[in-house]
Amino acid sequence: MKLLLIPLLPFAGFVINGLVGRRLGRAFVSVVGCGLPLVSFALALLSFRELSAGGTPLVEVVYTWAAFGGQPFEVAFQFDRLSAVMTLIVTGIGSLIHVYSTGYMKDDPGYGRYFAYLNLFLFFMLLLVLGKSLLVLFTGWEGVGLASYLLIGFWFEDADKARAGKKAFITNRVGDAGFLLGMFLLYQAVGTLDMQAIDAAFASGSPPAVSASLVGILLFIGACGKSAQIPLHVWLPDAMAGPTPVSALIHAATMVTAGVYMTARLSPIYVLAADASHVIATVGAATAFFAATVAIAQNDIKKVLAYSTISQLGFMFVAIGVGAYGVAIFHLYTHAFFKACLFLGAGSVIHAMSGEQDVRKMGGLARRIPVTFVTFAIATAAIAGIPPLAGFFSKDEILWFALGSASGGSPLLFAVMAVTALLTAFYMFRLLWLTFFGAPRMSAEASHHVHESPASMTGVLVVLAVGSAVGGFLSIPHYLEPMFALPALKEGVESLEHPVVYLSVAIALTGLAGAWHVFGDLRRAEALRARFAAVYGVLAAKYYVDELYDALLARPLTWISKKVFLDLGDRALIDGTLDGMARLARRTAGVLARVQTGQLQLYLLLALAGVVGSLWWTSHV
Amino acid sequence: MDKTQLLVVVGGLLFSIGLAGIVVRRNALVMLMCMELMLNGVNLTLVSFAQRTATSEGAVLVFLVFVVAGAEIAIAIPILLLLARARKTLDVQAYAELKG
Amino acid sequence: MIETALLYFFAAASVGSAVAMLLARHPMRVALALVTAMLSLAGIYALLGMHAIAVFQVLIYVGAVMVFMVYVIMLIDTRDRAFARFGKFALPGGIGLVALAFVFGYALAGDEAPAARSRDFGVQAFSEAFLNEYWLYFELVSVLLVAAVVAAIAVVKTAGTRRG
Numbered sequence: 001m002k003l004l005l006i007p008l009l010p011f012a013g014f015v016i017n018g019l020v021g022r023r024l025g026r027a028f029v030s031v032v033g034c035g036l037p038l039v040s041f042a043l044a045l046l047s048f049r050e051l052s053a054g055g056t057p058l059v060e061v062v063y064t065w066a067a068f069g070g071q072p073f074e075v076a077f078q079f080d081r082l083s084a085v086m087t088l089i090v091t092g093i094g095s096l097i098h099v100y101s102t103g104y105m106k107d108d109p110g111y112g113r114y115f116a117y118l119n120l121f122l123f124f125m126l127l128l129v130l131g132k133s134l135l136v137l138f139t140g141w142e143g144v145g146l147a148s149y150l151l152i153g154f155w156f157e158d159a160d161k162a163r164a165g166k167k168a169f170i171t172n173r174v175g176d177a178g179f180l181l182g183m184f185l186l187y188q189a190v191g192t193l194d195m196q197a198i199d200a201a202f203a204s205g206s207p208p209a210v211s212a213s214l215v216g217i218l219l220f221i222g223a224c225g226k227s228a229q230i231p232l233h234v235w236l237p238d239a240m241a242g243p244t245p246v247s248a249l250i251h252a253a254t255m256v257t258a259g260v261y262m263t264a265r266l267s268p269i270y271v272l273a274a275d276a277s278h279v280i281a282t283v284g285a286a287t288a289f290f291a292a293t294v295a296i297a298q299n300d301i302k303k304v305l306a307y308s309t310i311s312q313l314g315f316m317f318v319a320i321g322v323g324a325y326g327v328a329i330f331h332l333y334t335h336a337f338f339k340a341c342l343f344l345g346a347g348s349v350i351h352a353m354s355g356e357q358d359v360r361k362m363g364g365l366a367r368r369i370p371v372t373f374v375t376f377a378i379a380t381a382a383i384a385g386i387p388p389l390a391g392f393f394s395k396d397e398i399l400w401f402a403l404g405s406a407s408g409g410s411p412l413l414f415a416v417m418a419v420t421a422l423l424t425a426f427y428m429f430r431l432l433w434l435t436f437f438g439a440p441r442m443s444a445e446a447s448h449h450v451h452e453s454p455a456s457m458t459g460v461l462v463v464l465a466v467g468s469a470v471g472g473f474l475s476i477p478h479y480l481e482p483m484f485a486l487p488a489l490k491e492g493v494e495s496l497e498h499p500v501v502y503l504s505v506a507i508a509l510t511g512l513a514g515a516w517h518v519f520g521d522l523r524r525a526e527a528l529r530a531r532f533a534a535v536y537g538v539l540a541a542k543y544y545v546d547e548l549y550d551a552l553l554a555r556p557l558t559w560i561s562k563k564v565f566l567d568l569g570d571r572a573l574i575d576g577t578l579d580g581m582a583r584l585a586r587r588t589a590g591v592l593a594r595v596q597t598g599q600l601q602l603y604l605l606l607a608l609a610g611v612v613g614s615l616w617w618t619s620h621v
Numbered sequence: 622m623d624k625t626q627l628l629v630v631v632g633g634l635l636f637s638i639g640l641a642g643i644v645v646r647r648n649a650l651v652m653l654m655c656m657e658l659m660l661n662g663v664n665l666t667l668v669s670f671a672q673r674t675a676t677s678e679g680a681v682l683v684f685l686v687f688v689v690a691g692a693e694i695a696i697a698i699p700i701l702l703l704l705a706r707a708r709k710t711l712d713v714q715a716y717a718e719l720k721g
Numbered sequence: 722m723i724e725t726a727l728l729y730f731f732a733a734a735s736v737g738s739a740v741a742m743l744l745a746r747h748p749m750r751v752a753l754a755l756v757t758a759m760l761s762l763a764g765i766y767a768l769l770g771m772h773a774i775a776v777f778q779v780l781i782y783v784g785a786v787m788v789f790m791v792y793v794i795m796l797i798d799t800r801d802r803a804f805a806r807f808g809k810f811a812l813p814g815g816i817g818l819v820a821l822a823f824v825f826g827y828a829l830a831g832d833e834a835p836a837a838r839s840r841d842f843g844v845q846a847f848s849e850a851f852l853n854e855y856w857l858y859f860e861l862v863s864v865l866l867v868a869a870v871v872a873a874i875a876v877v878k879t880a881g882t883r884r885g
Contacts, residue, residue, distance in 0.1 A: 615828055
């Protein structure tokens with residue numbers, strides 16, 4: 001019952017707030033909207049205690065949906081170590097963000113709707129991480145896509161924001177096609193969608209008769225869509241059109257990590273599929289590097305963080321690709337803390353700046369919004385990888401396995417990831433400097449309105465900053481080792497372990513120093529930009545990927561829809577056929593109506609002809 | 622040729638001529654008279670068969686046809702006269718109001 | 722012998738006057754042709770030995786129907802004489818006539834007639850049959866005639882009221 005309640009309570013919140021929220025006032029919506037996720041968090045803690053005491057994963061079968069073929073399709077939940085980590089992250093950080101939202105969305109007329117959607121998202125995300133079979137996972141998968149669409153397009157009166165929601169949903173669906181194909185193959189090969197059974201089948205000595213690489217790649221395509229890897233990453237920057245807490249919860253901490261969770265959960269497939277793992281590592285590395293380069297040239301505070309999320313997700317997939325599944329989840333965990341803190345901090349800055357999101361118009365905010373500044377700085381240091389903050393531990397592990405893992409590690413991969421880490425530190429500190437330091441570049445009126453956010457917002461920021469600081473000491477890979485063994489190392493690399501650690505620290509500090517040097521004095525930044533103007537232009541335009549997609553996909557499709565299907569198929573063929581039939585009927589009727597001349601003699605003539613005919617026929621036949 | 626056969630053929634001819642006359646002629650009264658001719662043609666065949674089979678039903682039926690013809694003409698002519706008065710002409714082509 | 726000749730003569734007369742009906746212009750001439758046809762038919766009936774029927778033919782058809790018709794023709798406006806004999810369907814009608822006649826001839830000429838018998842068709846025999854076995858039809862015919870009279874009066878009355 002406990003596991004069922006964990007997703008069900010937010011769902012109840014969705015129903016209640018959705019139906020009667022508007023009528024019962026803001027206080028009611030806040031209590032229900034934040035309270036129920038907090039209760040879920042408590043239940044998750046209880047389940048965690050039970051898991052730790054017992055040692056075996058908790059399983060709850062709720063409902064048999066269908067039974068045909070060999071195995072029945074059940075709606076069942078499981079709570080093992082991986083699910084425990086994910087559930088605690090989702091409910092914990094989720095509840096915090098709910099509390100933050102009470103302050104951020106205070107003046108929004110759609111307050112009740114917002115919390116309803118947010119609870120709906122929690123419900124689906126919990127289905128995703130607690131589900132025992134791919135069926136429940138996929139239901140949650142699609143559901144979070146729906147909630148994401150609803151929340152990105154929350155202010156749907158603005159056409160651009162609504163379009164961003166649509167873009168997110170459609171791009172996700174493209175990935176889901178791959179996911180579905182992978183599920184079909186799995187069902188055909190293994191006979192069931194139960195993930196425990198699938199893992200057991202692939203981990204056993206005799207794997208099922210299906211190409212593990214094919215399944216792995218298809219499932220990874222789904223993960224690309226949900227976790228914004230190349231080439232399906234285009235929706236995440238546009239998704240910043242939604243409210244900032246939504247960006248924090250969905251597009252930083254939880255939903256986008258669903259892809260990482262899914263591939264980690266089905267790790268036995270990837271252990272067998274070396275080709276698929278290589279593909280994952282390559283795509284992850286390329287995405288991480290590419291997104292980091294774009295982030296350097298973005299001027300919207302949320303877009304920088306969006307590309308940063310894409311880049312960090314690339315890190316996680318690199319870890320998956322080299323077989324370090326526990327490490328990927330570790331990075332997921334630390335990333336949830338510091339990225340949520342960064343996004344919520346950005347929300348606080350935007351709140352203070354009365355809606356301004358362009359960092360070129362900020363500056364000098366450090367003393368004026370101190371709590372936001374300190375928490376933002378801690379989170380920035382965490383993502384840059386400065387020890388002993390959380391990000392250092394997880395990123396260092398990833399770099400180590402990128403170099404040394406026997407199943408895919410290579411110096412090239414390590415080099416790419418190291419450069420990306422350097423870029424990460426650089427652009428994050430750039431963001432910090434441009435936002436909080438230097439002379440203020442805002443208008444006098446905006447400067448007048450700058451104020452610290454209310455306690456509901458700053459309190460959450462403090463909690464998350466603390467998490468970013470000390471969270472790294474909780475060794476998740478170690479905790480998950482019974483499920484995901486750490487990959488074997490190549491020969492001769494053990495000696496490089498300490499040098500890699502020093503290199504990570506050096507990278508982080510170099511990034512900090514570089515950003516300080518370039519952006520401490522903005523004239524140097526301008527000079528640098530002028531020297532590399534062409535490169536800067538390409539980066540600022542995000543490598544023109546959106547324009548490419550528009551030209552390659554959107555415009556031909558629209559052309560085909562208009563010219564072929566609308567003009568030709570619908571108007572000419574279908575309408576034409578119907579109109580043609582109507583015209584034919586009318587013309588035939590017109591011709592036939594000539595018989596009715598009203599002249600009696602014509603009728604008699606026709607009768608005469610009939611008589612002649614019938615007589616002829618009967619007498620001659 | 623046998624008597625009955627001849628008379629039956631003549632009856633058929635009279636019928637056909639009457640029917641053609643209705644189709645061909647333009648005067649309404651002439652049309653009526655052609656109808657009478659048709660009726661006579663039918664009557665002729667009836668009489669010839671009645672005579673041949675020598676049943677009393679045949680004669681009775683012939684008589685009934687007479688009566689019906691008389692009743693018919695008694696109604697048809699007043700109707701036709703009214704029509705002619707309304708349209709001011711006996712030309713049947715002027716009566717073509719129920720055009721399709 | 723003479724009977725056969727007379728039969729052929731009357732048959733030809735009836736067909737000839739029928740054709741004359743088609744071709745005459747004045748309605749009066751058409752009526753007289755029809756009278757001739759009817760009289761020829763009466764002759765044929767008499768030659769067949771059905772005297773009562775022949776008498777009825779003359780009495781009812783010529784004496785009542787055609788007289789009525791002639792009255793009407795005399796009463797109508799002869800200015801209508803101006804228009805042509807034939808309507809639009811002259812040619813198709815003619816073709817139809819030929820076709821129908823041909824089909825009739827073909828269909829009727831080949832069959833065999835039923836077996837010949839003889840009977841007395843005098844008035845007495847006729848009336849006895851009529852009023853004994855077929856009295857129902859007699860009554861029905863009376864009703865029909867009454868209905869015709871009522872209808873004729875109704876038509877006349879309507880005409881009268883319409884004219885004011």
